[in-house]
Amino acid sequence: MISFRQGFGSVLLWSVISAAFIGPGTVTTAAQAGASFGFQLMWALTFSIAAAIVLQEAAARITIASGKSLGEIIALRYAERGRALCVALFAAVAFGCAAYEAGNIVGAAAGLRSLVPVARPVAALCVAFPAALLLWSGRHALIARILGVAVFLMGFAFIYSAITGPGSAGDWLKGAVVPSVPAGSLLIITGLIGTTIVPYNLFLAAGIGKGQSVAEMRAGLAPAILIGGLISMAIVAVGAGVVGEFSYAAVADTLRNRLGPSGSVLFGFGLFAAGATSAITAPLAAAMTAQSLLGNRAGWKPAHFRWVWVLVLGIGLVFGLLNVKPIPAIILAQAINGLLLPLVTAFVLLAVNDRKLLPAEYANGLTANVLLLLVFAVTCFLGLQNLWKSVSGVLPNIGAQMPWWVQTGITVALTLLLGRRVGRR
Numbered sequence: 001m002i003s004f005r006q007g008f009g010s011v012l013l014w015s016v017i018s019a020a021f022i023g024p025g026t027v028t029t030a031a032q033a034g035a036s037f038g039f040q041l042m043w044a045l046t047f048s049i050a051a052a053i054v055l056q057e058a059a060a061r062i063t064i065a066s067g068k069s070l071g072e073i074i075a076l077r078y079a080e081r082g083r084a085l086c087v088a089l090f091a092a093v094a095f096g097c098a099a100y101e102a103g104n105i106v107g108a109a110a111g112l113r114s115l116v117p118v119a120r121p122v123a124a125l126c127v128a129f130p131a132a133l134l135l136w137s138g139r140h141a142l143i144a145r146i147l148g149v150a151v152f153l154m155g156f157a158f159i160y161s162a163i164t165g166p167g168s169a170g171d172w173l174k175g176a177v178v179p180s181v182p183a184g185s186l187l188i189i190t191g192l193i194g195t196t197i198v199p200y201n202l203f204l205a206a207g208i209g210k211g212q213s214v215a216e217m218r219a220g221l222a223p224a225i226l227i228g229g230l231i232s233m234a235i236v237a238v239g240a241g242v243v244g245e246f247s248y249a250a251v252a253d254t255l256r257n258r259l260g261p262s263g264s265v266l267f268g269f270g271l272f273a274a275g276a277t278s279a280i281t282a283p284l285a286a287a288m289t290a291q292s293l294l295g296n297r298a299g300w301k302p303a304h305f306r307w308v309w310v311l312v313l314g315i316g317l318v319f320g321l322l323n324v325k326p327i328p329a330i331i332l333a334q335a336i337n338g339l340l341l342p343l344v345t346a347f348v349l350l351a352v353n354d355r356k357l358l359p360a361e362y363a364n365g366l367t368a369n370v371l372l373l374l375v376f377a378v379t380c381f382l383g384l385q386n387l388w389k390s391v392s393g394v395l396p397n398i399g400a401q402m403p404w405w406v407q408t409g410i411t412v413a414l415t416l417l418l419g420r421r422v423g424r425r
Contacts, residue, residue, distance in 0.1 A: 014220035016208060016281060017056065018228030021198045022154065023278030024107025025100055027271055029191040030232050034239025035246040037182050039175030042236050044189045046176045048196035049229035051375040053222050055345060058352045058364065058372065059202040060217050065362035070202055071292025073351050086293040092340055093200045094312070097286035101316030104282055108275025109320055110248055114268035124320030127272075128313060131279045135309050154273035155231040157266045161255055162234035172237065190382045196232060197379075199344045203289040204281070214362070238267075279316065283309035341379040345372060346418055353422050369422055377415045384410060 033041045059070055066073070075086050109123035118126070134146070181189065212220075239246070241254045248271065255263030287309040294300055349372045351357060352364045364372070388402035 014208060014217075014224035017052075017201050017204070017221070018224050018231070021052075021196055021201065022228050022231055022274055023100060023282070024103045024271065024275045025278075026195045026232055027107065027235055027274050028103070029188065029195050030235035031239030031242070031251055032246045033185075033188050033192060034236040035242040035250075036188065037180075037185055038240045039171045039236065040180040040182055041185060041189055041192060042172065042175035042233055043177060043179045044192040045196060045229055045232050045236065047378065048193045048232075049225060050371075051193075051378075052197045052201075052225050052229075054368065054371045054375060055197060055348060056201060056225065057218060057221055058348050058368065060208070060221065061214060061362055062348070062351050062358065064212065064214055064217060065358045068357075069292040070347065070351065071289065072295070073357065074347060075293065077351070077354075077357075089340075089343075090290055090293045093203070093289045094286050094308070096198075096340075097200060097282045097289075097312050098315045101279065101282040101312050102319035104275045104279040105316040105320035106275075107248075108272050108279055111268045111270070111272030111275060114252060114264060115272065121321050124317060127276055127279050128317040128320065131276070131283070132310075132313060134280055135283060135313070136306075150273050150277045152227075154270050154277070155227060155234075157270035157273070158231050158234040158238060161259070161263065161266050161270070162237035164259055172233070175236075176233070186382070186385055190385075192232075193379065193382065194341065196229065197341055197375075198285075199340045200285040200289050202344060202348065203292045204285045279313070282316070283312040286312045342376055342383050342414075345376045345379060348372065349376065349418065349422055369419075373415055373419055373422075376418060377411055380414055381407060381411045 030045075033044075062073065063069055068076070071086060071089075074089070105124050105127050108127040109120060112118065112123045112126060113120065116123075238251060238255070241258065242250050243254070244250060252264040252267045255267050257263070259266070287305045290308045291300075291305050294304075349364075349369070352372075353369065355363060384407050385402055388407075
């Protein structure tokens with residue numbers, strides 16, 4: 001048993017995961033889901049929260065039991081092929097982190113400017129400079145605790161706004177448990193999943209879980225993700241009150257009309273806190289991913305860790321200073337993350353069942369394996385459809401949607417193949 005103090009400290013520590021996935025990207029995707037489809041897509045967040053807990057717990061357990069990060073395991077297990085694979089995975093994750101960072105700084109600057117009358121470049125620098133100082137310090141535990149406090153404050157802003165908005169408890173419950181896929185919602189659904197089960201969080205966990213026991217990790221991880229998921233659902237509820245075309249200004253106006261001046265202040269603070277916390281976690285996650293995936297390669301130096309986060313933070317700052325509109329890029333990045341999820345899930349599932357890597361007491365049981373296979377199947381199904389949409393944009397004659405029987409057949413075949421490989425281990 002762990003004490004209450006240990007449990008609360010662990011929740012605060014693991015809140016860095018919530019801070020990582022609740023940024024302006026989550027605000028954008030979740031609010032747009034509410035503005036476009038009301039409460040109908042909230043079930044995607046229910047699935048995402050459960051899947052994030054299962055995946056994140058497995059990835060953290062691998063690190064605690066083996067002493068190796070997920071990236072190190074990929075590199076070791078796949079030998080020569082692992083090098084190219086690690087580079088490709090890092091490139092994909094780094095692109096997502098850079099796209100997120102652009103949205104983080106632009107979104108946080110927009111939130112700050114709604115609270116304080118400052119010029120746009122000054123607002124962007126006010127977000128980027130403290131983030132750079134914290135990252136330069138290298139004190140990751142301190143960063144995690146600061147982000148944990150900020151997440152709780154941000155959560156209060158959004159949850160209070162949602163409670164006072166439209167929609168009853170019945171609307172929340174129905175939306176959260178009854179799957180619905182309205183026309184035109186598939187990209188948003190994939191985005192909601194991609195913004196909650198963020199692939200780079202699995203690599204970020206390697207730096208958080210070290211030094212903890214499995215019991216401490218579990219006591220902190222699940223509540224932290226649940227809190228983050230509840231905040232995301234609250235943002236959907238806030239978005240459901242938007243009338244007309246979605247934008248940050250439209251959300252702020254909706255809350256101002258509903259709650260008076262305090263409504264726009266709450267949204268401004270929430271947007272600023274979401275962007276400011278994620279402006280720290282996105283570069284940190286990119287650097288930890290690079291160290292995890294590439295740290296064993298010849299030529300890797302400790303200074304490279306700093307170069308990675310400086311580059312990602314710098315890209316975000318440039319976009320912030322140029323006032324590039326982040327919403328389309330953010331949603332695209334969420335969808336790309338959705339495509340990465342089946343691949344990363346497969347890696348986690350194979351690693352957590354590897355008896356050569358983990359002692360028997362740390363390996364997965366039947367229930368955990370079934371849950372991870374379900375996560376793989378759902379993310380694979382959605383990823384195939386979005387991949388088809390991308391191809392149809394280049395080859396319009398093939399049709400805008402993959403035939404459902406082809407999509408289902410490929411998903412079932414890949415899931416059975418993965419399940420068979422897991423069974424052999």
